[in-house]
Amino acid sequence: MADEPSADVRSVLDHLSDMDRPETHELSPKRAREAARELGADDPVVEVGTVTERVISGPSRGIPIRVYEPASDGPSPAVVFFHGGGFVYGDFDTHDPVCRHLTNDADVAVISVDYRLAPEHPFPAAVEDAYAATEWIAANADALAADVDGERLAVAGDSAGGNLAAVVALAARDRGGPEIRHQALVYPVTDFRASETYPSYEENGEDYYLSAADMAYFRDHYLDSWVHPTNPYCSPLAASSHADLPPATLVTCGFDPLCDEGIAYAESLDAAGTPVTHRHYGDLIHGVVNMVAPPLDVTGGREIIEDIATDLREALD
Structure with a gap:
């Protein structure tokens, strides 16, 4: 691990402090959603081939997707x-830049899923939507208003979205x-059972964008029963086996409360014989793949996207 965050990460942290x-844990879910949209409101648009939206069938409502x-x-x-956002916030627009960069860098069709959010829709609503959308896309790619090969399929996500991608694979x-x-x-949530016991929660729990208090806020909104944390579709690290899963790229960042549980998941995949590429960025923080345009502009955020794109190209070629 680096001794300090990178200079551009420190600049972002200083900028956020000055604002x-x-x-996040001090806000209502509604205000947290507004704040997330405001933070990236001025991001310049990265051009891709086409962008279309539609609603596909879901378990309890239509699921919006953006292609x-x-x-x-x-x-x-x-x-x-x-998308990430602690299962509480996030939408098409908060993660539009990362989806556009990933589309161009990996030369793939990225289908962003607007799953239901907590606390209005607690676990397992997001999981049900994520899995239903993946099933639908695999079976109905020819129905999309895009030239998509549903047989060459991957899942991806950051933070809460990384949790959902891992759960969909399971x-x-x-x-x-x-x-x-x-x-x-990408810096996924993998273990709700006792997150605070991981050393990275204490080491990185304050002053690095995502805090331990924020994670408690997200957990309390997402999980409405003490029963849920041991469910592997909530905590993928709790699965009885991590064998026979798709090859994985797992990103961790040195100044992230979630670092240790991400490492633990990579180690569990590897021990079970599932191929895993663990990409660790010692001087970066949680959320950097969304920090790829001024004033939140971190070179490492683009590096992570480019590295993921390389792995996806190789896997889907």
Whole structure:
């Protein structure tokens, strides 16, 4: 681990401090959603081939999806993307830049899924939507207004979305679901059972954008019963087996409360014989893949996206 965050991370942290923004855990879910949208409101648009939206069938309502198609000739492999935001906030627009960069860098069609959010829709609503969307895309790629190859399929996500991508991979194995060729998990939540026992929660629990108090806030909104944390579709690290899963890219950052549980998941995959590329960025913080445009501009955020894109290209080629 680096002794200090990178210079551009420190600049971002200083900028956020100067803005005197409330901590996420101090906000209502509604205000947290507004604040997340405001933070990236001025991000410049990265051009891709086409962007379309539609609503697909879901377990209890239609699920909105946004399809980013590269400018290259198709059919393009499909990457089903789940946004972060602690299961409480996040939407198409908060993660529009990362989806656009990933589309271009990996030369894939990225399908962003607008799953239901807590606390209005606690666990397992997000999981049900994420899995249903992946199933639908695998079975109905030819129905999309894009040139997408549903047989070359991966899942990806950051933070809460990384949790959902890991859970979808587990569920697809357990349920005989879609064949997923790769899972790209960016600083994922993997263990709700006793998160605070991981040393990285104490070491990085304050002053590095995502705090331990924020994670408690997200957990309390997402999980409405003490029963849920041991469910592997809530805490993928709790699964009885991590064998026979899609090859994974797992990203961890040195100044992130979630660092240790991400490392633990990478180690569990590896021990079970699931191929895993663990990409660790010692001087970065949680959330950097969304910090790829001024004033929140971290070179490492683009590096992570480019590295994930390399792994996806190799897996889906």
